[in-house]
Amino acid sequence: MHSAWSRVNAVLTFFGSALAVLCVLTTLTDMLHAPDPSVNLRLTEVKRLAPWRNRYDQAVLSVGLEADLRSCFSWNTKQLFVFVQAEYATEKHGVNQVVIWDRIIRTPEEAVISIPALKQKYALLDRATRLRGREVNLSLAWSSMPKVGALSLDKRSFPVGKLPEEYVY
């Protein structure tokens, strides 16, 4: 049988195969893409370091952020999910990562970020009262969401020293 509908079927199925090959090729081009972002994060002030409901330690930080993530955009990038996280280690838990701010970046124009005093979106709470005198890293991490292919995560970390030994109100 060689009807018009069988030809439509042949065209559409072969088109699907061609698209699959294009998807693979497109993800392969991402391997050639070498982003060169510039990031600077600094801790300008510890505004508050106090017990939260007498159970947890909470820190309110003032963070300065300058980042140029335009080079992270390739032709296959849909958007970037950018977030700032505070990282510290305690005796009980070796890795603590607390996201304190995030933003979705859809265009390369938005990828130039300059925030002198970043307003914390999410609370920096310890699961115990172990934030005082703690060595803290601030990191800017970004998850690159491609149009086709796998997500990838990249990160730049900045050691910003110790939090105060005593509570700051």
Add this chain to the structure above:
Amino acid sequence: MDYEGQKQSEALITRLLVLFAAIGFLGGYAVGSFSLMVAVNAAGLAITLLLVVPDWPWFNRNPLSWLPPLYPADGEGAAASGGGGAVVVSGGGGDGAGSGGSGSRSRGAVVKR
């Protein structure tokens, strides 16, 4: 659509789609625009469907030539009578069509002109 046209249309499907996919990929990558690649492929799909799906005249340039009817005078009636007609033909074998073979076989055979 004749047999030659079917062959041509199937070759056209793969060639056109691969061509548009290649152009779209290279062009999109060169310009840095994913949507350009999608647009070129969508256009390629539309053009391919338009060129390949309808029964265009250029797919009918090699029509099959059937043998002439054994009993032209009988017309449609004899052919429609089926098996009975075939038995009669095998006995007659005339009109220069059934050379050697039985009538029913020569009626089914196809000769390209």
